[in-house]
Amino acid sequence: MILNTDGTKPIYVQIAEWLETEILSGSFNSDQKVYSQYQLAEIFNINPATAAKGLNILADGDVLYKKRGLGMFVSNDARERILNKRKKHTLKKLVQDLVLEAERLNVSEEEVFDMIKNVKRNWEGT
Structure with missing residues (x-):
């Protein structure tokens, strides 16, 4: 993933969304440890405090939980x-x-629905 540093979305929000996507895709499972703020900082070449802020968003939303001295882990109902x-x-x-x-x-509702169906069909065909 490449962070959009020129956009309006803060980097820490992009980090949180990226981790959410990783959880949804199965890269991280329940009770599995996720990257530390320092690992994320190294991966994305950002300040560790910014990475920590992204992790804290997910902890505040009960997607991640902290184990003191061990790091952040994926909650059972995170997905x-x-x-x-x-x-x-x-x-x-x-x-x-x-x-x-x-x-x-x-554009009519019918045209919009047809567009959605076509996109879905094309996406499923790839």
Whole structure:
């Protein structure tokens, strides 16, 4: 992953989202230790405090938990928490943006649904 340092999204948020994606993809399982702030700092060439902030976002959301002196570990229900959060926030925002743009372009619901179906079909075919 390459961090977007020129964007509006803070780096620590990008780190948290990257770790969430890693958990969703199965790279980290329940009760498995994740990267330390120093490992993340080295991987992404960032300040360890910035990496720690990303880890703390996930700990505050109960996606990760701390074991004193050992590091951060994936919570048992981390996957479900991430899925629910992304459905409620990320996916909802994307759909709102899509509907707004479709209205601006005078694209019907049927056309939008067809576009979604075509994208999904093409994606599944690859």
